[in-house]
Amino acid sequence: MKNAKRIRLNIPYIMIWALIVMAGCGPVNEKNKSANQGNDSITGTEESMSSGKTVTEAADLTDGQWILIKLGGEAINPEEGQKPAYLVFDEENSRFGGNNSCNDIGGNYSLKEGNRITFSQIISTQMACMPNEIELPFMEVLDKVDNYTINGDTLSLNKARMAPLAVFVLGKKE
Numbered sequence: 334m335k336n337a338k339r340i341r342l343n344i345p346y347i348m349i350w351a352l353i354v355m356a357g358c359g360p361v362n363e364k365n366k367s368a369n370q371g372n373d374s375i376t377g378t379e380e381s382m383s384s385g386k387t388v389t390e391a392a393d394l395t396d397g398q399w400i401l402i403k404l405g406g407e408a409i410n411p412e413e414g415q416k417p418a419y420l421v422f423d424e425e426n427s428r429f430g431g432n433n434s435c436n437d438i439g440g441n442y443s444l445k446e447g448n449r450i451t452f453s454q455i456i457s458t459q460m461a462c463m464p465n466e467i468e469l470p471f472m473e474v475l476d477k478v479d480n481y482t483i484n485g486d487t488l489s490l491n492k493a494r495m496a497p498l499a500v501f502v503l504g505k506k507e
Contacts, residue, residue: 395424399501435462
């Protein structure tokens with residue numbers, strides 16, 4: 334009887350989490366796509382320069398799944414069976430989802446002028462996982478970060494002008 338009551342109490346939390354995950358997997362925002370068409374210097378993926386070099390355009394925050402590769406200046410090497418930590422951004426709803434190498438996470442994010450970013454109302458599942466050195470520091474980064482930079486397919490989450498707190502590489506494009 335106790336377990337049935339516990340399951341019933343967890344159903345709203347499970348449903349909220351499912352909505353967050355589904356929002357993170359939503360389609361690309363067509364409104365922004367069409368507004369930028371015809372301006373290849375901004376939206377094009379590659380541009381040839383007169384010197385013959387090819388320059389790859391920086392990715393957008395909402396282009397796909399950002400996979401964590403560095404945390405606090407240390408390279409991330411997930412152990413066998415450990416999920417990769419990642420973030421996915423939903424521009425239309427100002428929501429994000431992802432995984433912290435153990436638990437699914439989600440919440441709100443806010444962008445301001447000058448590549449300013451803040452994360453709020455962060456939620457997480459409460460799975461029991463093998464001890465790892467990624468989960469808690471990753472969550473602390475989301476609380477501390479106040480700006481981001483994108484260089485090519487690399488996203489850095491930063492605090493003020495300090496070294497990046499976390500570095501991600503763009504995984505699969507949506």
